[in-house]
Amino acid sequence: MRAEIHYLDNPEVFRVNQLPAHSDHAFYYSREELQAGENSLLQTLNGSWKFHYSINSEKRPSEFYQENFSSDDFDEITVPGHIELAGYDKIHYINTMYPWEGHLFRRPAYSLDGKNPAEGSFSQTDYNPVGSYLKTFDLEPGLLGKRVVISFAGVEQAMYVWLNGKFIGYAEDSFTPSEFDLTPYIREKANVLAVEVHKRSTAAFLEDQDFFRFFGIFREVTLYAKPDIHVEDLWAKPYLKEDNASGSLEVELKMSYLEMPGEVRVVLQDGQGNVCYDQVEEIAEQVHLMPVDISSVTPWHYQSPYLYTLMIEVFDKAGRLIEVVPYKLGFRRIEIKDKIILFNGERLILNGVNRHEWSAKGGRCISREEMEADMGTILENNINAVRTSHYPNQIPWYYLCDENGIYVMAETNLESHGSWQKMGQVEPSWNVPGSIVQWREAVVDRARTNFEVFKNHTSILFWSLGNESYAGDNIEAMNRLFKEKDTSRLVHYEGVFHNRKYEDTISDVESRMYATPEEIIEYLEHEPKKPFILCEYMHDMGNSLGGMKSYMDLLDRYDMYQGGFIWDFIDQALFVTDEITGGRVLRYGGDFDDRPSDYEFSGNGIVFADRTQKPAMQEVRYFYGLYK
Amino acid sequence: MDYTNNDGKQPEEVLQLIYGDCALGIHGKDFHYIFSYQFGGPESLVIDGREWLYRVPKPTFWRATTDNDRGNKFSLKSGMWLSADMFIDCIGIKVFVDTKEIELPLAPVNNRYSEQEKAREVKIKYTYQTITVPATIVEVEYVVSISGEIKVTVHYHGKTGLPELPVFGMRFIVPTKAVKYRYEGLSGETYPDRREGGIPGIYEIEGLPVTPYLVPQDCNVHVATKWLEVYRNTTLNNSVKQENSFGLRFSGVDQDFAFSCLPYTSEELENATHQEELPPARRTVISILGAVRGVGGINSWGADVEPPYHIDAGKDISYSFSVLKL
Numbered sequence: 001m002r003a004e005i006h007y008l009d010n011p012e013v014f015r016v017n018q019l020p021a022h023s024d025h026a027f028y029y030s031r032e033e034l035q036a037g038e039n040s041l042l043q044t045l046n047g048s049w050k051f052h053y054s055i056n057s058e059k060r061p062s063e064f065y066q067e068n069f070s071s072d073d074f075d076e077i078t079v080p081g082h083i084e085l086a087g088y089d090k091i092h093y094i095n096t097m098y099p100w101e102g103h104l105f106r107r108p109a110y111s112l113d114g115k116n117p118a119e120g121s122f123s124q125t126d127y128n129p130v131g132s133y134l135k136t137f138d139l140e141p142g143l144l145g146k147r148v149v150i151s152f153a154g155v156e157q158a159m160y161v162w163l164n165g166k167f168i169g170y171a172e173d174s175f176t177p178s179e180f181d182l183t184p185y186i187r188e189k190a191n192v193l194a195v196e197v198h199k200r201s202t203a204a205f206l207e208d209q210d211f212f213r214f215f216g217i218f219r220e221v222t223l224y225a226k227p228d229i230h231v232e233d234l235w236a237k238p239y240l241k242e243d244n245a246s247g248s249l250e251v252e253l254k255m256s257y258l259e260m261p262g263e264v265r266v267v268l269q270d271g272q273g274n275v276c277y278d279q280v281e282e283i284a285e286q287v288h289l290m291p292v293d294i295s296s297v298t299p300w301h302y303q304s305p306y307l308y309t310l311m312i313e314v315f316d317k318a319g320r321l322i323e324v325v326p327y328k329l330g331f332r333r334i335e336i337k338d339k340i341i342l343f344n345g346e347r348l349i350l351n352g353v354n355r356h357e358w359s360a361k362g363g364r365c366i367s368r369e370e371m372e373a374d375m376g377t378i379l380e381n382n383i384n385a386v387r388t389s390h391y392p393n394q395i396p397w398y399y400l401c402d403e404n405g406i407y408v409m410a411e412t413n414l415e416s417h418g419s420w421q422k423m424g425q426v427e428p429s430w431n432v433p434g435s436i437v438q439w440r441e442a443v444v445d446r447a448r449t450n451f452e453v454f455k456n457h458t459s460i461l462f463w464s465l466g467n468e469s470y471a472g473d474n475i476e477a478m479n480r481l482f483k484e485k486d487t488s489r490l491v492h493y494e495g496v497f498h499n500r501k502y503e504d505t506i507s508d509v510e511s512r513m514y515a516t517p518e519e520i521i522e523y524l525e526h527e528p529k530k531p532f533i534l535c536e537y538m539h540d541m542g543n544s545l546g547g548m549k550s551y552m553d554l555l556d557r558y559d560m561y562q563g564g565f566i567w568d569f570i571d572q573a574l575f576v577t578d579e580i581t582g583g584r585v586l587r588y589g590g591d592f593d594d595r596p597s598d599y600e601f602s603g604n605g606i607v608f609a610d611r612t613q614k615p616a617m618q619e620v621r622y623f624y625g626l627y628k
Numbered sequence: 629m630d631y632t633n634n635d636g637k638q639p640e641e642v643l644q645l646i647y648g649d650c651a652l653g654i655h656g657k658d659f660h661y662i663f664s665y666q667f668g669g670p671e672s673l674v675i676d677g678r679e680w681l682y683r684v685p686k687p688t689f690w691r692a693t694t695d696n697d698r699g700n701k702f703s704l705k706s707g708m709w710l711s712a713d714m715f716i717d718c719i720g721i722k723v724f725v726d727t728k729e730i731e732l733p734l735a736p737v738n739n740r741y742s743e744q745e746k747a748r749e750v751k752i753k754y755t756y757q758t759i760t761v762p763a764t765i766v767e768v769e770y771v772v773s774i775s776g777e778i779k780v781t782v783h784y785h786g787k788t789g790l791p792e793l794p795v796f797g798m799r800f801i802v803p804t805k806a807v808k809y810r811y812e813g814l815s816g817e818t819y820p821d822r823r824e825g826g827i828p829g830i831y832e833i834e835g836l837p838v839t840p841y842l843v844p845q846d847c848n849v850h851v852a853t854k855w856l857e858v859y860r861n862t863t864l865n866n867s868v869k870q871e872n873s874f875g876l877r878f879s880g881v882d883q884d885f886a887f888s889c890l891p892y893t894s895e896e897l898e899n900a901t902h903q904e905e906l907p908p909a910r911r912t913v914i915s916i917l918g919a920v921r922g923v924g925g926i927n928s929w930g931a932d933v934e935p936p937y938h939i940d941a942g943k944d945i946s947y948s949f950s951v952l953k954l
Contacts, residue, residue, distance in 0.1 A: 424929070514927040539927045542695030542841045546821035546923035547934045563674050573842055578904050585904045600695065603842040603930070615817030615839055615847075622825030 300330025414466025724780025
């Protein structure tokens, strides 16, 4: 199979040969490795790669994936990282406008009259930079002789992959893992991996988030080997019963195997190591362990994030242990009763914050230490919820939320703001995804991936369909997907506010952004259909966050007002060396000759870009502390 | 009036007055103040030999535009106050000695006085007229008592037709940068609509921090303050090589006040698009405020600050505070 450059232009092509999305469980070769925290099945490909930058696809070294290609004139680049921050392409911040505003006239394929496929829109254009990455590697011993998969945790925005001269696949959706099976082409020594990353594709219409517009391999790249019998997917469904003291556990597994499989043993242990569930089942491609009652469980919630350990042990026919899968789970229950969101039976109050992944050093390439620092700040200031605005975050973040009892609104990677709102006015004449059939699968796939990867995280209470993308049949289809897949969580989307036609089929909650206290009262006083939350409020740009009391008072007045998420956690600004003083300074939109821009609108955090807390934080700590 | 007693004890402390041609000097035990006629305000407050004024204090009407102000076009509506903040005319001066108004002692009226003029209390009242359209009046009274304490009473005359104020108060520019300040009030940076989380206490702030918002803007206001002490260890006096820390105290009179203590004026902050564009910090700008507009937060592209936290320029604003040595 040959890679086709016009994938970039076609909204119906967004994954080619990609492995199906699956749960983010870790897996180990043995109990010993699990205990030691080592994993011989993994091999990182982070680090130095060879790299070439081209301004458009026509100028790219299109044969660079060939094994005999001479890459002598390639540079070196560090993976993960943004290509712009490595100095190749202009750094650009822009909010709602598409980044080509004023430079290029573009309409999404099949928008307006529904007929124009907009061929060449991204593949034949003067400016659509390409990063050509090459990595040569030998397989580490733990991976030898096994099925080998490559996992890209995040690549912005469209990616072609080759191994040893063979086309492996293509992926979009910048913020979820893209995985490909390398087994047919991989060898022990001197593998040549070629990754061609395009700054923009049709995905650009779906990734119009209010942030710096970067491209490149900005999250980790990992090879993993599958043991011969492997848990491909895990869906553990712990259920907390109405009494908040007992529960049940249902487990579904998807398995793959190269040899005769034996049994799988699934054990759940509480925090003290007591076994409260122990099931054995014969391995098949689908293993379904029907719900089993657990007489006594400790619920998981904010300030008491009690987690159980699920341990899956996979045996072959001879009874040898082949694979070990641990996963931490909590028992909790979220539901709507009498138009009120209940968490473990009590009215839920969201003392939340929106969080972009951000580092003043690395952009959206953030470290484990930065995540932990953020979690510390969140806990210190009585924040109980995070919306992953506006895309799936790095996987470790969800584990941190599980462990720390932070409620998560898990947002799908979707924002098409510039396609329906122009200069502040609703103008959806060429909105995507809208109801355009050719755009449906691309967004449904994003929802599916979000669900499949993160479904086991106790911390996730809401699936969010995305941000500011208007409403149409396609977002309705995303809503339907989550509802079909997962009855245990709520679905959130704000955009129906702008298109009430879909209010009965999209979103379990009435969600608004920046509604005034009076507007909230107006809704709640007039036969409200759904509980009300603010997916964004208290816009903390610069010296702001005044008047929070007016919102918090509503919590006492209306049970159906259930709080919200402050906009937002961290200022988006970048450290640069001041050209005049030589000092380290923070720069924002427009500081890189990037035009058009929305300038300082990138900085709305309750922490500064260097992660120090803004003075307004004491107000957050106080009010959220009152409603813990 | 005779300020010496007749029973042979130490002379009672009094204020010595120097009726200059251009300024009124007031001398006390460890202080010397000069109230200028030509510059329309106190020109010198020397305490224990150290100067506390760089230029005469004036009323202040402007805060550096916050992102929220910009978003809701507050600056477009109230920008008139920016020029009022920079340029203001002193249109009247009155002097009261021991509560009695005297003929303004400009030359040659002052020829009637001697080198032995004394008083228990002197009040100098400056009247300012803004360059706004319509114009309005601000009166500032300085009452100097024997101890050297200065009671400052500020009265803004509301005027219909003027746009809402961002802030109102008195701005003191001190010759050198402070090393720290202490105050009794609320923790952190607080505004009328963002003060619930402030914890009452006594706080000491090292250096003269400017809150590093991406775009420099009004910052470090502290509402509900009982007193403020500002400490320095430098002067501009070339004959003094080294100084120990010395301070000045502002106290609310009958009511709390708001303040900010920064190395910059609101105009300096207003002009910078980044922190690094601010000039080197070399002075201390102390704003003792009688009214502060809230910061808002509903959004940053149009929503106004909530109504209770606006400053209606049509209404009078009055407040008092005292200035004294530490």
